[in-house]
């Protein structure tokens with residue numbers, strides 16, 4: 057087994073909700089219920105799941121941006137929430153993020169040079185101008201942009217090129233781990249293919265690891281080795297991407313795979329119902345029983361009284377369901 | 381013959397940058413009737429959102445419309461802003477591509493959804509809020525967890541997108557423009573939202589203009605489709621006919637690049653990961669579009685005549701009363717699907 061680059065252990069994250077009146081107790085909302093994931097060096101782990109299930113919250117916790125109430129984040133052996141300022145800066149060079157919006161995430165007032173050198177300027181304070189310029193040239197070449205791009209502004213680039221700039225910025229500190237939260241969902245499929253191919257090339261060349269969040273199961277299948285499926289703040293299934301998508305074991309994963317719209321399938325068929333859709337939601341603390349039970353088509357008695365634990369399907373594949 | 385609800389004829393969107401002028405969108409013809417569904421797909425930067433914003437009267441500064449743009453028989457180009465306000469939100473509504481820029485960060489989500497009904501329909505605050513509550517339930521944000529008093533920053537990306545959908549459909553508009561309405565949603569919530577749009581169209585006769593890069597969504601939701609490239613419509617027709625033939629080489633390339641296709645083949649251990657079929661090259665900058673086929677530099681079927689003139693959007697087939705047109709001198713004839 058190769059070295060583990062990222063390991064989260066029992067992450068719990070709660071948000072404080074506004075109190076309905078000054079006399080009532082402040083309510084909190086638990087959005088991560090003890091999330092543990094592991095990513096081997098040089099591999100990619102996809103995170104898919106319900107909108108609002110906590111994927112971006114997990115990404116922010118991994119990036120050291122939002123301290124979880126409990127649990128640990130270990131990156132390349134460092135417990136990042138236990139590091140002091142200087143050590144954290146040193147460790148931060150090892151992991152970088154790419155976010156969803158190629159338009160909003162680049163400051164329009166700055167040149168590409170300023171934008172992509174920002175992480176080295178803030179994390180490697182001693183670096184001299186010549187070394188910095190060498191790094192800029194190196195990452196621009198890696199993402200396939202001409203050197204002259206450095207002196208242009210973001211609005212002079214198309215969506216796909218802007219996402220390359222965001223990748224260049226993420227690469228400049230020579231990280232080992234990249235956390236990508238929906239990095240291609242704003243792009244049309246041909247540019248999306250260019251960016252994904254680039255990410256795969258860079259992974260092979262530089263041995264990068266990706267934590268890759270996406271709603272597009274096709275994209276996740278194309279770029280990841282393993283996938284974790286999230287529902288209401290819990291990982292409900294985790295295993296090799298192809299196996300999980302071909303033969304999902306958890307009822308939520310099955311619903312997800314079945315709902316993918318397919319070209320050539322013609323107009324959608326559906327059963328009309330006038331009741332609003334049933335949506336299980338996050339609650340203050342843990343619930344008894346399975347959190348998916350409210351909508352699960354194969355629910356049994358036991359599901360309401362006993363909380364399912366992750367059951368192994370194979371040694372590398374597990375599902376959190378009594379009947380997986 | 382009644383006039384279509386929305387009609388664009390030879391419509392262009394012109395950008396002035398200092399002394400120079402360029403067409404961001406060139407010579408677009410589109411018609412949409414009540415209860416119809418039209419999809420727009422195409423390259424990033426091809427002008428899909430600008431076409432939509434032109435209809436909404438919300439083009440960025442320095443851009444203006446040329447040609448015909450009429451709604452319900454009335455020419456919208458050059459309509460004074462005060463009159464546009466009566467259309468917008470009431471008769472024509474839009475789900476914007478970027479929720480974060482479209483939502484007001486300092487106003488509660490309930491107030492933002494209720495606003496349209498109070499303004500356009502003169503409803504009381506209480507009635508409008510009851511309606512807002514029902515809309516939030518419909519988009520999968522039920523009470524009490526998703527209170528009307530929440531603010532956008534307390535929501536996830538996909539939850540914000542659903543708030544915007546609730547805002548757009550609040551007044552049951554005649555025309556709904558949905559610009560990438562489901563990109564931030566997982567596929568099960570996406571299915572709920574598509575059901576909601578289907579209901580709206582069937583119950584109120586809303587016309588839908590759906591912009592998306594998800595070929596699965598466009599195929600499942602629309603009757604007709606227009607494919608855009610470099611500011612022009614390069615193929616249009618019934619959705620299933622266009623999917624079956626993809627006469628324009630760009631349309632074919634788009635489909636081949638989709639991860640629905642080949643890249644899904646199972647990989648053997650130790651084998652390199654298969655790459656996706658990206659279309660080589662990049663779209664020409666709007667300021668440097670050639671006076672001939674703008675796909676020529678990237679097209680594997682290009683011939684000398686492709687570099688002599690801009691191919692017109694020619695009729696290649698008629699199915700029922702819907703024309704299938706493609707802007708290519710050498711349209712592909714072999715069907716890609718049954």
Ligand SMILES: Nc1ncnc2c1ncn2[C@@H]1O[C@H](COP(=O)(O)OP(=O)(O)OP(=O)(O)O)[C@@H](O)[C@H]1O
Pocket residue numbers: 071072073085087106107108109110111112113114338533534535536537538539564565566
């Ligand atoms: N600042 C906040 N205050 C209160 N609740 C929050 C806050 N930020 C996020 N949440 C809630 O936490 C949950 C998880 O949010 P998160 O952004 O991680 O979801 P996500 O899985 O990334 O969803 P999406 O796919 O829609 O982006 C959501 O239900 C959201 O409403």
Ligand SMILES: Nc1ncnc2c1ncn2[C@@H]1O[C@H](COP(=O)(O)OP(=O)(O)OP(=O)(O)O)[C@@H](O)[C@H]1O
Pocket residue numbers: 215242243244395404422423424425426427428429430431440477666
């Ligand atoms: N405010 C602006 N000023 C100048 N040019 C602009 C402005 N906004 C957009 N453009 C240009 O107009 C062209 C069309 O943009 P538009 O947003 O319509 O593309 P799109 O087809 O919606 O792409 P995407 O799929 O990426 O959303 C692009 O080349 C873009 O660079």
Ligand code: SF4
Pocket residue numbers: 306307308346347348349350352353354355356359364376377378379380
């Ligand atoms: S434990 Fe029960 S309710 Fe939960 S997913 Fe499995 S069958 Fe459904």
Ligand code: SF4
Pocket residue numbers: 628629630673674675676677679680681682683686691707708709710711
């Ligand atoms: S006109 Fe010529 S270059 Fe343009 S798409 Fe058709 S074959 Fe290709």
Ligand SMILES: [Mg+2]
Pocket residue numbers: 111112113536537538
């Ligand atoms: Mg998110």
Ligand SMILES: [Mg+2]
Pocket residue numbers: 428429430477559
């Ligand atoms: Mg757009």
